Each structure stands twice: as C-alpha cells, then as structure tokens.
Amino acid sequence: MSALDAGQSLPRARREILPALTPLLVALAAAPFIGSASTFVTLTAAGLAMGMMIFTMASGLTLVFGMMDVLNFGHSAFIALGAYAATLVFLPLASWGSADSFALNLAVFLLAAIAAALLSAAFGFVFERLIVKPVYGQHLKQILATIGGAIIAEQLLYAVFGPAQIPLSLPRTFEGSFVFGEAAIEKYRVLATLVGLTVFAGEMLVLNRTKIGLLIRAGVENREMVEALGYRVDRLFVAVFMAGSALAGLGGAMMALYRGQAHATIGGEFLVLCFIVIIIGGLGSVGGSFVASILVALIANYAGFLAPKLALMSNILAMVAVLLWRPRGLYPVSGR
Amino acid sequence: MSAALTLQGVHTHIGRYHILQGVDLDAPAGLVTMLLGRNGAGKTTTLRTIMGLWRASKGRIALGATPLQSLPASDVARLGVGYAPETMAVFSDLSVKENLALGARNGPLDDKRLDWIFGFFPALRTFWLSRAGSLSGGQKQMLAIARAIVEPRELLLIDEPTKGLAPAIVGSLIACLKEIKATGVTILMVEQNFRVAREVGDEVRVMDNGRIVHEGGMAELAADDSLQGRLLGLSLDAHQ
Numbered sequence: 001m002s003a004l005d006a007g008q009s010l011p012r013a014r015r016e017i018l019p020a021l022t023p024l025l026v027a028l029a030a031a032p033f034i035g036s037a038s039t040f041v042t043l044t045a046a047g048l049a050m051g052m053m054i055f056t057m058a059s060g061l062t063l064v065f066g067m068m069d070v071l072n073f074g075h076s077a078f079i080a081l082g083a084y085a086a087t088l089v090f091l092p093l094a095s096w097g098s099a100d101s102f103a104l105n106l107a108v109f110l111l112a113a114i115a116a117a118l119l120s121a122a123f124g125f126v127f128e129r130l131i132v133k134p135v136y137g138q139h140l141k142q143i144l145a146t147i148g149g150a151i152i153a154e155q156l157l158y159a160v161f162g163p164a165q166i167p168l169s170l171p172r173t174f175e176g177s178f179v180f181g182e183a184a185i186e187k188y189r190v191l192a193t194l195v196g197l198t199v200f201a202g203e204m205l206v207l208n209r210t211k212i213g214l215l216i217r218a219g220v221e222n223r224e225m226v227e228a229l230g231y232r233v234d235r236l237f238v239a240v241f242m243a244g245s246a247l248a249g250l251g252g253a254m255m256a257l258y259r260g261q262a263h264a265t266i267g268g269e270f271l272v273l274c275f276i277v278i279i280i281g282g283l284g285s286v287g288g289s290f291v292a293s294i295l296v297a298l299i300a301n302y303a304g305f306l307a308p309k310l311a312l313m314s315n316i317l318a319m320v321a322v323l324l325w326r327p328r329g330l331y332p333v334s335g336r
Numbered sequence: 337m338s339a340a341l342t343l344q345g346v347h348t349h350i351g352r353y354h355i356l357q358g359v360d361l362d363a364p365a366g367l368v369t370m371l372l373g374r375n376g377a378g379k380t381t382t383l384r385t386i387m388g389l390w391r392a393s394k395g396r397i398a399l400g401a402t403p404l405q406s407l408p409a410s411d412v413a414r415l416g417v418g419y420a421p422e423t424m425a426v427f428s429d430l431s432v433k434e435n436l437a438l439g440a441r442n443g444p445l446d447d448k449r450l451d452w453i454f455g456f457f458p459a460l461r462t463f464w465l466s467r468a469g470s471l472s473g474g475q476k477q478m479l480a481i482a483r484a485i486v487e488p489r490e491l492l493l494i495d496e497p498t499k500g501l502a503p504a505i506v507g508s509l510i511a512c513l514k515e516i517k518a519t520g521v522t523i524l525m526v527e528q529n530f531r532v533a534r535e536v537g538d539e540v541r542v543m544d545n546g547r548i549v550h551e552g553g554m555a556e557l558a559a560d561d562s563l564q565g566r567l568l569g570l571s572l573d574a575h576q
Binding site for chain 1 (some may be wrong): 387409413414419421425428429430431434437438439441481482483556
C-alpha cells in the first residue's frame with residue numbers, strides 16, 4: 001500500500017455544522033410567525049433565489065478580498081457590466097426569448113450568462129492591471145482607486161449604453177410561476193437557484209479538487225509562502241480577479257433579468273450587500289459566503305413580510321448578530 | 337569545496353531600517369552551514385533576502401553561477417531552493433496531504449519520497465488528512481520541513497527549526513536533518529540551539545548588526561570558548 005493510500009483511511013477533519021444550519025434555524029424560527037404555509041414557502045423560495053444571486057455576485061469578491069487582500073469597491077462595475085452584457089444578447093436575439101421553444105429560451109439565457117461572464121472577466125483583467133495592481137498592499141489607496149475606477153466604469157457604461165434603463169424580458173419558458181397548492185414559486189427564481197447552486201458546486205469543485213483551487217485556498221491564507229513554494233502568485237491574482245469579475249458579471253446579468261431592466265447603478269445597489277455577505281461568511285470563505293447569502297436573503301424576506309420597517313436594517317442587524325456570535329464570521333479562514 | 341550559495345556585499349532595507357549592511361557569506365555545496373548570532377542580528381532577514389521575499393537593495397546573491405538578487409521568490413524556488421520559515425507557515429486550513437501536495441511543484445507526490453519522510457516524521461502519516469491547523473507546534477514544524485523537502489532540492493534554507501519544540505522532538509529533527517544532509521543537499525540553517533547546531537552543522541557563520549563577523553568550521557567554534565564568548569557574548573554551551 002502506498003503512503004498516500006495509507007492515509008486515506010484516517011479520519012478527516014471535522015467541519016462545524018452549526019453555522020451552515022443558521023439559514024434553516026432562521027426559517028424554522030420565522031415559520032410560526034408567518035402563519036400561512038403557502039406564504040412561508042413563497043417567501044423562502046424567493047429568499048433562496050435572491051440568496052443565490054447575491055452569492056454569485058459576492059463569491060468573487062470574497063476570493064479577491066481573501067486572497068489578494070484587495071478592497072475592491074469597483075466590484076459594482078462588473079455587476080453593472082454583466083447586466084448590460086445580458087442586453088447585448090437579449091435585444092438582438094429577442095425572437096429566441098419570445099419563441100415557444102425551451103431550447104431557444106435556454107440558449108439565449110445561457111448565451112447572455114456566458115457573455116456577461118466573459119465581458120466582465122475581460123474588463124476585470126484591464127481593471128486589475130490598471131487600477132488594482134499599482135495599489136497592492138495599500139488599503140486606503142485601494143479604496144480610493146477602486147471607487148474611482150467604479151465611477152469611471154459607470155460613466156463609460158452611460159456613454160456606451162445611454163442613461164436610460166434598458167428593459168429586459170425573461171425568456172418565455174421562465175415567465176410565470178409553478179403553483180403548489182396555494183404557494184406560487186416563480187420559474188425564474190427556480191432557475192436562479194439552480195444557477196447559484198451550480199456556481200457554488202463549481203467553485204467548491206475547483207477549490208477542493210484542483211491544484212489551482214489548492215493554490216487559491218493556500219494563497220488566501222498565506223500568499224508569501226505560496227510564492228516561496230515556487231508559484232507565480234501575481235498570475236494567480238490576475239486569474240482570481242478575472243474569475244471574481246466574471247462571477248460578478250454573471251450575478252449582474254441574473255439580477256437584471258430578475259428585475260427586467262439593466263442600469264449602471266445596479267452594481268452600486270448590491271455592493272454593500274456583497275460586503276455584508278463576505279463579512280458574515282468570513283473573509284475569503286466561499287462556503288461562508290454561500291451560507292451568508294442565503295441567511296441574509298431569508299432574513300430580508302421574512303423581515304419584509306413580518307416587520308417591513310425592520311427590513312430596511314435587517315442586513316446590518318444580521319451582521320451584528322453573527323459577528324457577536326462569531327467575530328470572524330461563520331467560516332473564518334485561518335490567517336486572516 | 338565549491339560554494340553552492342554566495343552572498344557578496346548584500347544590503348537589505350525594510351522600510352527605513354537598514355537591516356543587512358553588507359553581508360558576505362558562502363555556503364559550501366553539500367554541507368550544512370549554520371548561521372548564528374544574537375536576536376536581531378539579521379539572520380532571518382538574510383534567509384528571506386536569499387529567498388527573494390525581501391529584495392536586496394545592493395549586492396550579489398548567487399546559487400552556483402545563477403544570480404538570485406533580482407528574482408522573485410517563485411523563481412528562486414524554481415531553481416531548487418526550499419524554504420522552511422521560522423513561523424513554519426503551514427497552511428492551517430489545508431490538510432497535511434494538501435500542504436505537501438503544494439510542496440510538490442513538479443508533479444504528483446512521490447510515494448517513495450513520502451515513505452522516506454514518514455520514516456522520521458511518522459506523525460505526518462497519522463494525521464495525513466487532518467487540518468494542518470490542528471497539529472501541535474512540533475508537528476507543524478515537521479510539516480514545514482517535510483514540505484520543503486518533498487521534492488529534491490539543491491539548497492535548503494531552514495529558519496530556527498527547533499524553536500519551541502520539546503527535547504524529544506528535537507532529537508527526531510536532528511535525525512531528520514542528518515538524513516537530509518546525507519542526500520548531499522546544501523543547507524543554510526539559522527539555529528539558536530547550539531546542541532542542534534553542533535550536531536548538524538559543518539560550517540558556521542556568525543552575524544552581528546547585519547554583517548558576518550565570523551566564518552569557519554563548526555568544530556573550531558565549538559572547541560574555542562573564548563571565541564564563543566567574543567562572538568556571541570557567552571559560551572555557546574549556555575545555549576543548550
């Protein structure tokens with residue numbers, strides 16, 4: 001038996017389960033107050049879908065922050081760019097979206113998602129080289145430079161696409177709702193949930209089953225040592241930044257379709273939420289941001305139904321509560 | 337014997353501090369060179385500067401005939417330099433296996449080499465899939481050294497490997513270092529524990545205020561109390 005095989009039978013490290021259960025505990029706690037089962041199912045499904053879209057946007061930010069130690073306030077630009085990229089596909093291929101064909105409807109959605117990810121990744125490459133690279137290791141300058149970059153990007157989007165909101169229609173297949181008894185679940189929310197879960201599964205697969213993922217996880221913890229082992233961290237940084245930008249773009253496209261419109265301010269609307277999510281999840285933790293996204297979205301939905309005035313500050317309250325319980329977030333990354 | 341590693345007039349600034357002030361040092365090929373000196377003398381900075389983690393502001397560093405002083409750490413490592421830092425710097429969230437997999441830059445882990453490593457660090461086999469963060473201090477140190485040698489290296493830079501370790505573990509570490517030495521690899525090692533330094537070291541370089549103030553054989557320094565007192569301020573036996 002080889003040395004590697006000998007180790008396979010040894011016990012694995014135990015992972016903490018309780019933080020991952022917080023969304024479930026919140027749902028169970030809210031259920032009695034909501035009263036109606038159908039309303040609870042609708043709110044929960046909507047929360048899951050919103051959580052998945054937030055996760056798609058925020059997971060890139062947590063990797064960039066965790067690994068590169070970069071406070072990227074320009075993340076909003078990639079979200080907005082993704083939203084506009086969706087219009088570049090949906091408007092010329094409007095007939096595909098309105099066709100009575102699942103294949104064409106799915107194709108236009110997938111093309112929009114791919115376009116959003118690729119365009120944002122390409123813009124991310126330029127943004128990292130021009131704006132982020134000169135300010136590595138300088139947090140204050142990073143904040144100023146990336147906010148400046150976001151403003152420039154927003155104005156460029158206005159210049160290219162115009163100041164008006166661009167309407168987007170969902171592909172025909174994804175309009176309407178699935179109805180279960182008295183509970184209605186929008187089809188697009190199911191799609192958004194599936195996309196979010198796919199993104200999460202893909203990220204976990206890459207992070208846990210590939211050498212690149214191993215390097216990213218190690219880099220989040222100790223960039224210098226990764227370099228001292230012979231790996232070009234600067235190249236890894238660019239790749240991670242592009243991947244984070246692509247995810248933001250994908251999330252932006254999803255959100256624009258959900259809202260039925262693309263606008264340059266969509267990124268700014270979600271930037272603070274993304275930061276809240278990565279803080280709650282634990283800086284640099286993809287799994288943590290996944291749980292945090294669902295948690296934040298569920299709390300917002302339940303609070304919006306039970307106490308609408310409280311909903312305005314539910315995210316902040318959730319962050320305060322989690323940080324009081326676990327000051328470094330739900331799944332803190334060692335060394336950060 | 338030819339020098340595997342040569343430093344000539346190396347200066348290093350960290351911020352506004354001038355830490356290395358003209359280090360001239362050579363590490364003969366295939367031997368263990370101990371770098372001794374008081375705290376703050378510049379030993380760790382020397383290793384980090386060789387490794388490319390801090391940039392030399394002046395001077396020349398060469399591995400054989402290859403200049404290192406302008407290379408990033410990744411390129412220095414790719415030339416066959418392994419580094420086990422004082423902080424150990426194991427990746428706490430990664431398993432022992434994953435930590436070693438990262439050390440194996442040129443391909444998958446070699447089972448034979450792993451068996452050789454497990455021979456003197458059996459705990460690494462026991463905790464193969466455990467998080468490195470859950471290991472004891474001694475086990476982390478074993479992992480840091482194992483990671484540095486999981487592939488054959490031309491030069492090993494090891495910074496205070498016995499710091500904070502229990503005597504029994506220090507014994508294992510000495511055996512390990514002797515085994516590594518027997519493979520012919522060149523080692524430059526910072527060490528405060530003179531028992532370890534004397535057992536493992538062939539050559540010795542003593543630093544003070546960012547400069548090399550003595551170079552010679554380890555046996556010569558170990559046998560000369562007055563030299564020890566002059567160089568280090570006290571007999572090296574007091575370091576045991």
